[in-house]
Amino acid sequence: MQRPDWAPDTIDIERPSVARMYDYYLGGSHNFAADRTAARAMMDAVPEAPLMAQANRAFLRRAVQFLADAGVRQFLDIGSGIPTVGNVHEIAQRIDPESRVVYVDVDPVAVAHSHEILSGNDRATAIQEDLRRPEAILHHPEVTRLLDFSQPVAVMVVAVLHFIPYADKPEEILRTLRKSLAPGSYLVLSQASDDGRGETGERAEAERVYRRTDNQLWIRSRAELTALFDGFELVDPGVVWVPQWRPESPDQAENAEQSVFMGGVGRLGG
């Protein structure tokens, strides 16, 4: 197969990977020394980092549950990372075994691990692609094999957009994705946000930590995030701190702004 021009020539596990750092925050052991060192540095600066990751993961789980309950049977999870516990396909296929899921990640190790987890599951797969190349994702043979874009598809862009700089025009990426979707499709979005926090030392430190990985951090406000749902109708309660998005119990939403992640779900009408 052809090596995408953005893919690394070799796999360097001496370099921290955001996917494996995220796994470490979630309590996983799918990580290497360099990932743990970087994640601990992040936790020194932002002690709540593991809680943020957990809250974001819980948001993903509730969102998938919501979508499955709403009848969505196809999922395109972009920036899926290391498939640890509570994957989209686990939730979706528990509700309907026919549900189809394609994971997309730029990290080749994350993709290789996904393949291992998904071996034997012919309704779910993983591809190595970059969110910044939406056309390549949409035309990838595995994507077109598993997903039928004439039917509703849930596109998940969860905890990945903060790695996309403004220069890469996230609004155009999302527009391209939206144009390929049928009415009744959904967009799930979450990313690091500073709404209610403003400039803090923590934020600067977090950005500094992530500069050591291949990915820099781009914090966005609630207004910016809301604007990215252009073309979609936001599902209640709109763009909120992720613990506030349809919590299972009111106490889960306490101190929600500490989660740092904001997110929402939009539905494509028509």
Next chain:
Amino acid sequence: MGDGAARPRSCPGTFARAWAKAVSGTSYLPMTQAQLEALLQRLTERLAVAIQAEPFDLRIGQQVGAELVEAHIASAEGLGRTIEVIQLRLVRDLGLVADDVEDRMARLLATVATGYARALRDRTLDEQEAIRRAAMMARAHAERALRDSEARFRHQATHDPLTDLPNRTLFTERLSAALDEPGRGADRVGVCFLDLDRFKVVNDSLGHQVGDGLLVSVAQRLRRALGEHLVARLGGDEFVILVERTGCTDDAVKVAEAALAAVSEPALVDGHELTISASVGIVERQVAGTSPGELMRAANSTLHWAKAAGGARWVLFDADRNRRELARYALAAAIPTALDRGEFFLDYQPLTSLRDGRVLGMEALVRWRHPQLGVLRPDSFIGLAEETGLIVRLGGWVLAEACREAASWSTGHDDPPFVSVNLAVRQLHRPGLVQEVQGVLRRTGLPARRLQLEITESTMMSTVEEPVRALRVLADLGVRIAIDDFGTGYCNLAYLRELPVAELKVAGEFVTGLRAPATDPGSRTDERILASLVSLAHALDLTVTAEGVETADQADRLRAIGCDAGQGWHFGRPAPADRFLARLD
């Protein structure tokens, strides 16, 4: 019994809810709060059994610990909080009664912690193994992709993108390998250069797309017909075939014949049925003592012979012919230096009046005193000079030298002969010819009327304006214009109307016929042609000189026809001017 035991199993009690609250947030739990509480209620009931069982069962606590990890309550904090909440609340919340409850609690906690730590360690090791395996797979994948892209790059670098045949690079590699491989010196090898005949016509008339389609089709046919032999495209419509381990020359010839047959099959390209032929140059020889460059050069030269012979054929390399051509090439390359060194000189041949035997003019004939080869006649180098364009310089030298020498002929003679100089096509087409001639006449002092320029009929075939204008200007100056070899070119008499011609030089072929007896029918035909030419020339006020006059009888018959002058061995072989000037006295 406490409230936990009184409730239905699925309904979490106070303790299970407190436990759930304690472990929330210790790690990511992929379940809802209700699912978590239900799970912990089940485990609470196991713990209740364990603390009361007689005898004490180690396995229950260990299983509870393992199940917690399995349910992803899998962190150091998760264990700490679990121990804390069990120690503080289990007995109280469940209203449990046991004799030695503190002892049993300590042992229960120990078993839970043991089972938990063991499971967490296994899980950690499993995950480490999984991620390392994933990294290895990703690395193998990346390396394979890199190798594939290198292989693809290598393919692109060694193949022709249009036909996907090997290109010159790969062919040269394979040829070098065939020659350099140890122990192959005694082997023989063949190279066939193949070029399509008049391929340009296809491109020009049907467009490059059809031309490209034809090349692709030819490539496919060659590959199919010559499967075992390496076929490469060198560029354009040039292909080359490597024939390894030939037994004899005939093996290479068979390959060439197969290639020619394959090319000549009709091809359907973009709806056009195209039939094309090809030419092949074959070189086949022993590996020892040859080199890739030499083989390629030899095959290429041989291809040109095949082309020159009309195409649609193969030609075998001929070492002697090649040597001759190389010598010719070397000779052409030496002309500029020879001019600088003054190795050229002129001989003359007289144009003699058939009426009174007077020398009317003398034709300048260039000679080359070659340091190694001796004196060379023009037929061994003029053709080369014309091909290479050196004729312009050489012709210029001849003109200047002839005028210089002719200027001296007037000394002591009242009516000295004119000098006749051949003018090549390229000289005639050069802008500035008029100025060149004028300059020479001025420098040498030769009157214009004593210079005759000979041009061939074929020179006048082209109807380009500029040369005609130049000749008119020269004629106006008084320079005589003669048509050389009249009657042998495509005789378009129209130019005689346009041009300021003074003289026709009738080609020797017609004169040769006059050597036979006058009764011979062929001879009589030539005589009639000559007579007609003479009367035509005279009707146009032109003089006629017959070339190639070798005998007195020919001279007599020409005189009888009315021909004005003769040139040939009968009147004198080419020699230095002095020999003929002596006759003037």
